[in-house]
Amino acid sequence: xxxxxxxxxxxxxxxxxxxxxxxxxxxxxxxxxxxxxxxxxxxxxxxxxxxxxxxxxxxxxxxxxxxxxxxxxxxxxxxxxxxxxxxxxxxxxxxxxxxxxxxxxxxxxxxxxxxxxxxxxxxxxxxxxxxxxxxxxxxxxxxxxxxxxxxxxxxxxxxxxxxxxxxxxxxxxxxxxxxxxx
Numbered sequence: 001x002x003x004x005x006x007x008x009x010x011x012x013x014x015x016x017x018x019x020x021x022x023x024x025x026x027x028x029x030x031x032x033x034x035x036x037x038x039x040x041x042x043x044x045x046x047x048x049x050x051x052x053x054x055x056x057x058x059x060x061x062x063x064x065x066x067x068x069x070x071x072x073x074x075x076x077x078x079x080x081x082x083x084x085x086x087x088x089x090x091x092x093x094x095x096x097x098x099x100x101x102x103x104x105x106x107x108x109x110x111x112x113x114x115x116x117x118x119x120x121x122x123x124x125x126x127x128x129x130x131x132x133x134x135x136x137x138x139x140x141x142x143x144x145x146x147x148x149x150x151x152x153x154x155x156x157x158x159x160x161x162x163x164x165x166x167x168x169x170x171x172x173x174x175x176x177x178x179x180x181x182x
Contacts, residue, residue: 009023017161017173018052025135027169028078028145029160030067031086033059033095040110042087047107050087060088061095063157068096079135082106082127084142092157093140103127105143109148121148128164 003048020026038054046052056064071078075142082103083093093100094177124139131137147153150169156174162169 008077012045017150017175018074018076020172021074021161022135023180024077024079024093024136025163026172027131027162027164028136028138029150029154029162029169030092030138030140031143031146031158032060032084032086032092032153033064033067033157034142035088035156041117046084053087055092056095057089060156061091064092067092067159068098071097079131079133081141083095085107085120085144086142087153089142091142093138096140100140103139106113106139106145108141108142109144115165117148120145124149125164125167128169129167132166156171 002166006112034057035054036057041053044052049125081093081097081100083089083100084106085102086108087105089106090100090102104118105127107120109117128137128139143154146160150162150170150171152160152174154160154174155176158174160174161172163172164170
């Protein structure tokens with residue numbers, strides 16, 4: 001399995017982005033891995049009950065493990081792993097990195113009103129801006145949140161690499177969603 005870059009970083013080669021990650025201090029915005037088909041969550045969704053949510057597919061679980069394997073293979077230091085409380089995000093983080101801290105600020109904004117979405121963005125940017133650790137900060141969340149934070153739409157399992165500064169995120173590059181080898 002190999003993670004590859006897309007966009008600007010691909011033109012310079014995958015190694016450039018991987019080299020940058022070695023230094024730490026980046027923010028990794030990861031969209032949850034592949035789910036069973038659908039948009040949003042089924043009727044009767046309850047945050048505390050995974051059985052009421054759209055969850056990772058078998059391929060998504062394998063892909064989440066592949067994400068973690070790519071980081072371990074490269075020896076890239078990771079700081080905290082924060083995740084939306086949706087089961088598909090928590091599972092992606094746990095399968096990839098073996099640890100996760102639930103973070104309500106990363107919960108899906110799909111059905112949020114404008115004020116609630118803005119509040120989540122403010123809190124996320126404040127927390128990210130306050131991070132001073134050595135490793136790369138990991139945020140596992142949803143496409144709608146990543147679009148609001150970084151201005152890019154991502155595929156399931158895709159990773160946006162960014163730097164925090166001046167109250168916003170600056171995109172450095174993207175790593176395509178891995179496909180686990182069977």
